[in-house]
Amino acid sequence: MTTTVQSDSRTGKVVLVTGASSGIGEATARLLAAAGHRVVLGARRADRLAAVAEKIRADGGTAGHHELDVTDLESVRAFVGAARESYGRVDVLVNNAGVMPVALLEALKVDEWNRMIDVNIRGVLHGIAAVLPVMREQGAGHIVNVASVAGHRVDPTAAVYCATKFAVRAISEGLRQESRDLRVTVVSPGLTSSELTDGISDLGMRAVAEDMMAIAIPAAAIGEAIVYAVNQPAEVDVNEIVVRPTAQS
Template sequence: MPNSRTDHLQDRVSVITGASSGIGAASARALAACGARVVLAARNADKLNDLVTSIRDAGGTATARVTDVTRPDDVEGLVEFAAQEFGPVDHLVNNAGLMLFSKWSDRAVDDWDKMIDTNIRGYLYAINAILPGMIARRSGHILNMSSVAGIRVGQASGVYSATKFFIRAITDSLRQEVGTSHGIQISTISPGVIDTGWADKVTNDEGKQIAQHLNQGAISPERIADAVVYALNQPADVTVNDIVIHPTHQQW
């Protein structure tokens, strides 16, 4: 039964991209524990299936669809799948992302392209797929996961930071346009250093050293999941626009 803490999450349909690990997986568990029906999207089928099983074993409601957010047809299919399984989508947690550090002198074009495809195009494709239904119903919630790197540029994070500045810009534009005119709640969360295994994915040698040093003070993805629950668990006339979460000892 819903209660005062979760009454705006009970039976809501929540689509989460990048849900197979890290912040996405933690958010899926937290939302399901509050009564939301979660639809998990990522590229790793085994991890998705394991997460669905663990959520169901804990009494939650979950399903999953293998999705590559860099392909617009895949994301359209995800939204259609969610509607077929549980009904119209109430929440989009735009979370799939890549954080790859390198210096400009490294000319890491492949890494730049991967981040642009996932962090920018992936977010746009998900918004494009989800928005028509929300506008038609004049309700829904889009939560874009940004980063403190979208507030301040750090060492070797130029392109990554640029993608996160982009996310902050589109989030505010969405809030001003579809939020005010169509009643759609628009939020952004900007985490600091979170222990999601991201540092191990950096392939550039110098970038990896910088990433591993930053990650020493990281906090757990569950701390961000708490913020996701807070932002989404609001009545229709309230929007939590922007949450910034740092490890206590992170300077920037």
């Protein structure tokens, strides 16, 4: 695993973004960098990640990247450690990595259930485990967990996915209540342009999901919400934001 950084004299926050090679993660990293923050991008697709970081730097931002598998705690710790080594601190973690291989429960796609649990729940917990000691030592920090409107309602074909996103909200609320010097934000996107539907193995379900995406909002809309939460003063904790297309029921 490699880290590439470009430092400058800006005093923006050091923000780590998981799942940053595409979709909401990429859009969020770009917007945070444009707002003057120093971003460190993490994802499994190293080549794609490097290209995103290079584009941010070409646009005048400060960005590093580090190959990351959120299902592996040591990988997440290495990601956080590399960011801290480069910038001296970690101000914000955006736990964005997620998968959504929806299907009817009766299809018994147990491997896909486990994958959603590993990425969507364990990945968030691994991120918290890796940054919490650092933020406690600093006396400040901010964890942004990307959930979903699926964490507010349950739909057929999405029972397990919804369960994972309900869990993200529960974990976030528990962390918020336990914290006095740490900010915790949950951002719940509705239908958003991303690569999530690519992971649906059931072709019929994928077609339905892709039809629904006709009303999807751009990933940048979610990124803007995250930037808003990050940019608030230290004493202001934006706990939850739901962002969905106007046309979504």
